[in-house]
Amino acid sequence: MSLRIEAAQLGHLLEVIRNAGYDLLGPTVRDGAIAIDRISQLSDLPQGITDEQEKGLYRLRTQASPSYFGFSAPAQTFRRFLQPPTQTIFWASRDTPGGPLRMRSGSNVDSKLAFIGVKACDLAAIGVHDVVFGCDPNPQRPAADPLIKDQLYGMRRENLLIIATECGQAGSTCFCASMNTGPEIEAGYDLRITEFVDGEHWMLIDAGSEQGDTLLSHLAGRPASEDDLTTREQLLERTRRSMGRSLDTRNLPQQLARSFDSPAWEDIAERCLSCANCTLSCPTCFCTDIEDATDITGRTAIRTQRWDSCFNKEISWLHGGQVRKSTASRYRQWLTHKLSTWHDQFGSSGCVGCGRCITWCPVGIDITEEAARLTAGTEASS
Template sequence: MDDTDQIVLSVDGLQVLIDVLTADGYRVIGPTVREKAIVYDDVASVADLPRGWTDEQDGGRYRLVRRDDSALFGFAVGASSWKQFLHRPVVKLWRARRSKNSWQVVPEVPPVERLAFIGVRACELEAIKLQDQVLLEGEHPDSHYQARRDNVFVVAVNCAVAGGTCFCVSMSTGPKAESGYDLALTEISDGEEGTVFVAEAGSGRGRSLLAKLPHRPASAADRQSAKAVSERTAASMGREMRSDDLHELLHRNLDHPHWDAVAQRCLTCGNCTMVCPTCFCTTVEDASDLTGKEASRTRRWDSCFTIDFSYLHGGSVRTSGGARYRQWLTHKLATWFDQFGTSGCVGCGRCITWCPVGIDITAEVEAIRDSEAD
């Protein structure tokens, strides 16, 4: 995208963006404040956005605190991710009905809903790409994910602050959105004109939408300010993790005693898998009515931290907490390469923040790496 295509939107312009998307039939979803956290939910106006809020994050700790400005996107990420809208937590797959002497299986047709996401972070764009790869690019695409994914309009907002557990720079996934969006905004809060957004399009439909919004062309100074925002964010990452050697490092250390050391702290609660924007595992549950004439299958998010996950005739493969933590971490950082050709971690830091005991993926990897140096 040519720099000259950048424009400047006011907060009112952002409201017009929401209005235009809504008028186009999109359900507009963005960050809101709910239960003292940033939660992605329906957004009707800019007043629904977390104006003047930021988040403090650390291992096992998340707090919303007031900013001293009126930034609308002055935070990192909360527990919720866009995964819940694309890869739904609960999906009915089919129903079956017993007729006189057979069964009739009726597939559930995924409902068509046009979704517009506002405020997608660079790491989250990469997470969506990873889920696309797993769920759509194999031999048997997931039709339910496909139906929702096909109808999404993505408005990325480049991070203006790095969270305390962020490490996207280490994973080369941010903080600036590079691709995978229709529009990308960089917020310049409380300048001479108040809060403005430097906007650029990443797709044809993004370009035609931008043209409908009240705007002025971006000056060299605007572009410089936007660039400075991303540079400042990149320089203030809360965490870092060396990522060039992870595949080999972890494959070499599958029987490392550190897995059991982590298990001393790990509650195997599965929070990390629920908040992770790339975790895609699901299970199915079959049900029938009391007469046995109706049956159905429902797919649900699952977690590799449950005992049931690896259940195999009479027992589970991974019974110890150490083995389950190892499965999760090595899948993210090593075997994802073997299975899908890329890393499965985007450095969003959610697993660190939302771990009730503050287990830190970057620190656990470092502990293993350090032990090799000893």
């Protein structure tokens, strides 16, 4: 059942969540962008702030609307809180050369996280990661090939509280409607918020879990009317129509699988800096590197996991050298994994349509344009 509340109730909700022992992580203005950081109260949210996004461009704008969630994909994703950029896997030490090893687990997961204001694209991305990290046995995947559960991810995920928000407008680099990940949010949340500014500033809140039900019971509001629900439908339809980008996904995996020798890859490579911004802005990219290091005494060793990217030189280093030396081969790996082979590996697309790779590419390479060009034929054009 949906509850209709005054927008100001949101502050009370944050307080209730904080008092339940959660660390609040959500959108807030930092360094000229909406970042995902630790927040503590309603005033930390980017009220009245929206963003303008285009290829290689991001700018904040103030708007007359007092909405708290009136922006599109934030500069960062929630990935860093479930799979931190750097984490110690273990420590090993010994006092004397050849002596017994003492092992110690590196990262502790002792805090409960609450993600505030998770957009439809980012919620879908968490769903993708749940499959990748072996926490959700996706029925679309071959049962004979189960994925190993990532324990650190699993522990953080288990305690996670998700407060999702539906978008009242799409950004110009958004295409969640094409990827079937938005704008409506159907599942995977504890609470779902839809925000309205229409003379009044109000919200519809739905619970998607028992925890969500409990939280909802702390809020003062009234059951949503038929009109309220229709207003939501209309809002989502407007959002759907305002998508700045689209991607035709019919037969896309199959068509991309046939594009291996397309000259378009070399054309993209002339523009691509191989800087890895797309992969590290992406909410579903998950590649990491494992480093083993000894300290100067040789008595302590540390195994560290760090975010890596298919655009980096070392990631394809096998015995004898690099598999993917050229930028063309790296971009092809990234795009075809995201939109084609991801289906074979994880049973879904690896793209949720957030548009971050378009916005945060310093030279403005657009995945929707490149995919369309690759599937339209093999002719390279600029």
